């Protein structure tokens with residue numbers, strides 16, 4: 098299409114329209130300005146003086162109004178030029194309008210920079226409004242009476258004006274000022290409004306939009322023919338009845354009358370044109386009566402404008418419409434293949450990416466989330482995501498396989514689960530929100546929306562990590578398995594907590610001295626309680642909140658139980674728990690957990706890019722010491738995470754069980770990813786241990802293949818950490834005469850003393 102020159106619309110002679118001065122009716126004479134001289138009386142002199150005074154006053158007033166008016170107009174002009182881009186035009190091309198669909202991309206794992214055909218990013222999902230029904234049709238296929246019906250109903254001077262019908266526009270502005278809305282727009286203006294999606298109606302913003310629209314309309318008419326504009330308009334005009342989202346004349350003809358647009362008769366054309374003003378309340382299906390009245394008005398207008406004959410008018414007025422309103426009409430219209438691609442249900446990752454993209458756009462543009470969400474549909478954004486498509490598909494499949502959870506095949510199976518995997522810069526690679534197949538858009542995702550108890554998974558992040566970071570403990574510090582004393586709700590002293598965990602259900606305190614790593618591997622509650630006592634619950638709470646971005650904490654969590662054994666008031670999102678664990682695999686850095694890496698707008702401008710900033714939650718050396726202790730959780734014969742053990746790849750991790758086995762979680766830290774799984778019931782029932790596999794085994798069933806096939810098998814030890822032998826009697830660095838030793842990992846800045854050997 099050639100858009101560079103405005104072509105005269107076929108059949109329309111460009112006419113110079115001048116306002117035609119009305120003639121005075123015959124016999125009426127204009128009164129002369131000159132008045133006949135009369136003799137002056139005193140009264141007359143006073144009257145003349147008064148007239149002079151009034152005249153001067155009126156003249157002054159007139160000048161004041163002129164001057165004020167000029168200033169006002171100047172200010173207004175400057176103001177308008179400031180916000181309205183006066184040269185702006187809007188593309189009406191089908192390709193451009195359709196390319197305004199927002200696309201989500203992901204990194205191509207097979208990208209070859211030397212191959213010119215290889216693409217760095219592939220299309221993940223083209224975000225089209227899933228309920229919106231439309232099909233583009235060329236103007237040549239749209240019968241003339243359909244075109245005429247629309248011009249009669251919406252813009253009778255369409256073929257004459259230059260984009261704007263000023264009389265109607267000023268009346269619309271006046272109405273806007275009065276807080277009313279009025280459709281004073283021409284077809285050109287309505288087209289622009291539909292394409293830009295700008296829809297502000299009231300107040301200053303409403304006037305600004307209107308003024309911008311005027312400039313755009315005038316410019317658009319310079320570039321496009323009337324036919325181009327009408328074609329675009331008839332394809333994008335909303336005609337839904339409030340139940341179906343119908344866009345354009347073709348989809349409307351199909352939906353309301355079960356016909357192709359080429360088959361519409363005059364009455365049907367008028368009924369559709371009548372719908373446009375307010376589709377939900379004027380359509381021929383759910384508002385048949387109201388539509389009927391307006392249809393008759395449209396037919397009258399068509400007759401008046403000469404677009405139908407009197408006979409056609411009479412016939413159409415008598416015709417009874419046969420409204421089909423078939424919701425499955427879509428099958429009859431032949432939709433472009435490309436438009437249908439990637440238009441299935443969103444997966445779990447996409448839902449999160451859409452939400453995050455809308456949040457970023459809302460932040461960037463200073464608009465509401467809801468508006469940003471809407472803008473995503475036809476904003477033409479390219480949104481780059483961090484998803485690993487193979488991983489996402491793989492874990493979705495594994496999550497749906499009941500044998501990955503059950504010990505044997507159970508008939509009844511309403512156990513819930515969720516999973517998430519994040520890389521060490523906080524980029525989510527895969528997420529699954531429940532075990533069964535996803536059936537809805539934006540379905541509730543337990544990993545990101547659910548808040549459940551982390552149980553003992555809280556220990557590494559709330560007590561052990563900050564304690565190692567503060568040098569309160571080393572890898573092999575001996576800690577006595579004994580309770581602390583706390584004041585309970587009744588103000589009484591209590592020995593707390595009991596050792597209720599996956600391996601020690603006795604609730605007894607052994608009174609034995611155990612190494613820090615043993616305390617963590619067996620998940621005893623006494624050690625974290627002692628550490629929390631030393632640091633204070635408030636310190637641990639703040640560490641979780643400020644350093645690790647746990648957002649679901651409440652003030653009541655500034656207490657022993659929440660930060661020691663995970664009895665949090667609200668629970669937490671698996672997404673945030675797993676996100677917090679990233680510090681154990683990347684040297685203590687807490688990055689923001691994200692799904693979107695960058696956003697490019699329709700003008701190819703990068704409007705958002707994930708920051709590479711992070712919080713150093715704990716030191717690199719503390720993180721590595723923690724990592725080694727958490728590997729013991731997996732490798733020890735009585736470690737709570739032993740069922741998750743991988744064959745080739747190093748794994749650090751922690752299990753979590755909430756009280757009465759209502760929640761089970763496992764978070765695994767491998768050299769490439771941090772990932773976690775949770776299981777539980779909706780209504781907090783006890784998980785039967787005889788029916789389900791160990792949570793470590795479940796994690797391995799879902800993610801083991803992905804974790805294991807990585808080439809990168811080990812964590813790298815930083816220079817700030819020393820691997821050394823410790824004496825198993827004292828937990829100090831082994832001396833020459835210490836006979837029993839183990840291997841430990843120590844911060845260079847916090848090496849234990851060397852054992853004297855006298856024990």
Ligand SMILES: [Zn+2]
Nearest residue numbers: 824835852854
């Ligand atoms: Zn010793």
